[in-house]
Amino acid sequence: MTTAAGSRTLAHPGLGEITLEGVLHAFADPMRMRVVRDLAREEGAELSCSYFALPVSKSTSTHHFRVLRENGVIRQIYRGTAKLSVLRRDDLDALFPGLLDTVLAAAARQAERRTAAGS
Amino acid sequence: MTTAAGSRTLAHPGLGEITLEGVLHAFADPMRMRVVRDLAREEGAELSCSYFALPVSKSTSTHHFRVLRENGVIRQIYRGTAKLSVLRRDDLDALFPGLLDTVLAAAARQAERRTAAGS
DNA sequence: ACCGTACTACGAGGTCTATCGTACGAAGCA
DNA sequence: TGCTTCGTACGATAGACCTCGTAGTACGGT
Incomplete structure (x- = not known):
């Protein structure tokens, strides 16, 4: 079959x-x-x-990506065998201005604090 | 017994x-x-x-207050028979700058949106 | 001493969550 | 047509979570 590439689609809120x-x-x-942070670091990238x-196992991974998608945090599309994820930054910023950035900053701070304490 | 008033204390992180x-x-x-929002509205008040x-039932209420306390969101003290709660705004702001305010703003926005849609 | 108020502790029920392993489907490549 | 890679679906399990009711404790007032 040579259907137009994007035959497999996913439901997003x-x-x-x-x-x-x-x-x-x-x-x-x-x-x-962790996924959200990685996604934000490569802003706009489809990973x-x-x-x-x-x-964690692959099944667990799938589960977490689904939670992120079903709650409107990421958007996922199929391209070939891969499934690419993108942050829904625009939508999140429109709904809850500043929330994403503040949480990202808080996560970064906490990561710093942990590496500082752990070494 | 006339022990100095504050005999009952609670563990806070x-x-x-x-x-x-x-x-x-x-x-x-x-x-x-909802509790956090009410607490923030009466800033600094001990409610x-x-x-x-x-x-919800009183037991469930107790449960939620405990979750808030154990996660460092509120501080609770006994005064007489009552147990008063205060937002740990200073601590939260020090750890995660802007987080509390952003979340409060997001909650307010969402509440607005809901009443607008519900009427 | 007694009672009422405010909250807690404990135990239980039902639901949700995170995790896994195995088996399957979809796309690409040889 | 196979084979490989990427991810899904399903079933299972263990633990956490929200909810409740009942029984109990601490404090203050009569």
Whole structure:
């Protein structure tokens, strides 16, 4: 079959369906926060799931990406065999101005504090 | 007994024990967010648990206050029979600058959006 | 001493979450 | 047509979470 490339599509919540509660819940997990941070570092980049070598099994990884997607934090599209993820920065900023950046800054601070204490 | 009033004390996490993950988790519940919002509105005020007429049982209420306290979001002290709660704004601001205000603003926005859609 | 108020502790039920392993499907390459 | 790679689906498990009701403790007032 030579169907037009994007035959496999995924359901994403619309702007009106994204809740603060859901977004915060998505953020409140170290594994998912790590993904969000990586995604934010390469701003706008479309990264494949396998890029983030998460220290968990593949199924668990899939689960976390789904939570991020269903809560409106990332957008995912298929390209070939890979599934690419992008931060929904515009949508998040429109709904909750400053939230993403503040949380990212807080995560960065905490990471610093931890490496400082751990060494 | 006429022991010096404050015999009953509660354990609070120190600054170094507060984690972003924990704080976000504490925020990611409508009931707790409601408490935080009420607490922020009366900035600096010490409010008794019964002030927030939460639509849940008293035991559940206790549970949520404990989550908030154990994650470093509020400070609780006994005064007489009442147990008063205060936002740990200073500590939160020191650890995660801007986080509390941004989340409060996001919650306010979402509340607005909901009442607008609901009417 | 007694009672009422304010909150806690404990135990239980039901749901949700994070994790895994195995088996499967979709796209690309030889 | 195979084979490989990437990710999904399903089922299972262990733990956490929200909720409750009942029973209990601490304090203050009568």
